[in-house]
Amino acid sequence: MKKIYVLDTNVLLQDPQSIFSFQDNEVVIPAVVLEEVDSKKRYMDEIGRNARHVSKLIDGLRQEGKLHEKIPLYNGGSLRIELNHRSFQQLQDIFVEKTNDNRILAVAKNLSLEEETKNEGKSVILVSKDTLVRVKADALGLQAEDFLSDRVVDVSDVYSGFLEIYLQRELLDKFYESGELALSEVTHQPFYSHQFLIMKDALGSSASAIGMVESSGKFVRKLVYDQDHIWGIKPRNVQQIMATELLLRDDLPLVTMVGKAGTGKTLLALAAGLLQTEDLKTYNKLLVARPIVPVGKDIGYLPGEKQEKLRPWMQPIYDNLEYLFNTKKPGEIDDILAGMASIEVEALTYIRGRSIPDQFIIIDEAQNLTKHEVKTILTRVGERSKIVLMGDPGQIDHPYLDEYNNGLTYVVEKFKEQKVAGHIKLLKGERSGLAQLAADLL
Structure with missing residues (x-):
């Protein structure tokens, strides 16, 4: 029997093509969802891009008929914008506030009650990436599911x-x-x-x-590379030995590394990049970048020039560089990097439109990238360049990503059969006994 799927806003903002993911069933988008999408379309980030994509997609579907009525989709299903069924009567004794989430729940609940009165009524399922919305739906006796097609x-x-x-x-x-x-x-x-x-x-x-x-x-x-150390760093476990092999081989232009905090991803990648840039001269420049995604509440705008603004975001990179260069004095690493024009620390914000040849590129915290963003990055890689994507899929700060739909996992799965790529999962923490215990227990 066919079903009715009511979509939450976060499903559309995560995957604008999600309306085509429900086979021959009926997809319902509450009017309040369109309002929420509209409020996001001015954002200059991935959420804003997806909001604009959804807007154009739904506008294009107007050619097929009236949106408040059923319009056919190419996969055999149908779509409609729900303008009715907004009554809050069924929820007012449970959820007093008329928030947007509760309005979406009201639409799904009223649709479900209407279908129950029919002889062959359809099942109504609310689809949301928001855990608490699914919990609320369960409290109302509604079927609710996470959107898993993006995994x-x-x-x-x-x-x-x-x-x-x-x-x-x-x-x-x-x-x-x-x-x-x-x-x-x-x-x-x-x-x-x-x-x-x-x-x-x-x-x-x-x-x-x-x-x-x-x-x-x-x-x-x-293994080809069985070196005692790279730029003073010695692999401490079997996975780090494997990572070293991938990082030093010039026949692998793409390397992905995943692992918990403290497993040595950033330090190994930087050491390999410095060796091949400064000593072996395999690459002309070492480019290190990471996405600007805050942990916890954002601190807002930062004063100063671009480099001063970027410094707090890039500090984890500088910490590792200070260790590799064995600096002792404050500001010493800045003087070293100023004298080495072959090392560049940058934010991913500025990578669009660039072409990056003859460089060893390290993208840290890649688990906070979406599929679209990681595609943008990989299509920037020029001739004779090597790119390393690394991160911990278990530590994601992006609101619409999880361990199985982020850009890093996406690249790992899409490239695992390709001859140009190599991947390793680092298991053992080497930062300290406390850091390893925290990664395992917390």
Whole structure:
């Protein structure tokens, strides 16, 4: 039986194409949702862009008929703007305030009551990214669902970039001697290009080896870069060794790294970038950028010139650079960077329209990027450049993103089968015992 889906504003602002995600069912947009979308369309950010996209999309659908009546969608479903069913009578004893959320709930509740009076009434389902709206709907006896079509991966299928397998000791010895094994000898399980294998002795001895699946997907080979340190930084665990391999290989123009706070993502990427920019001269410049998304309440406008305004947002980058350059005095890192024109620390706000060739590009906190923003960034990468996207999908400050629909996860999933990309999930925190415990417990 067909259903009626009532959409909350946040669904449209997260994915303007969401109205086409409900197959042949009826999609209802309350009039108050259009008002909320209209209030956002002047924003000069991703939310504003999506609001303008939704406005143009719905305006284009006017060619198909009157919006307050059912108009057909190309996927077999229908759409209508709900102007009636706004009575607050059913909610006034429970939710007194006539907020926009409560008005959307009222539309869904009244539609549901109307369908119940029909012989073959449809189920009415409220779709919202807002947890409390779904809780309120449940209190009213309404069906409510999160919008999950924007998720690029299921919870259980997040790609880690490595796999642990157990082999006979003879195969491990062969790998030590020749430096490679045919994957057909190891397992018949399919692997992605540049996926790591942690190979252990099936009989339980301490013998083990790390290999990487090469581009053709037929062989697993020893790691190319087995360095003691990079710019003074020594990998401390097996995932950091894998990350080092990805960061130093010039045949991988795209590297993604995910991990909790303190796993060493930023420090390793900066060390690899400095090595290849300053020492090896593989790239002309090291560009480090991060999105401007505050944690908690925004502090508002900041005084000073551009660099002074950016400094508080970029301070985590400077902290790592101070560690790498072993600076002791206040302001010493600024003097060093001023004398090294090959290092640039920038906000992502200024990346649109640029073309960035011959550079080692690091994008920190990429989990706060939307799919559209991450596409904008990757399409800026020029010839002979390498870009590293990293972040913790478990720490997202963007109001409409979660662990499974953010730009970083999107890139990981879309590029895991591509030969130009490599990915690793860092597991062990190395900042301090307290930081690791906090990441695990809190």
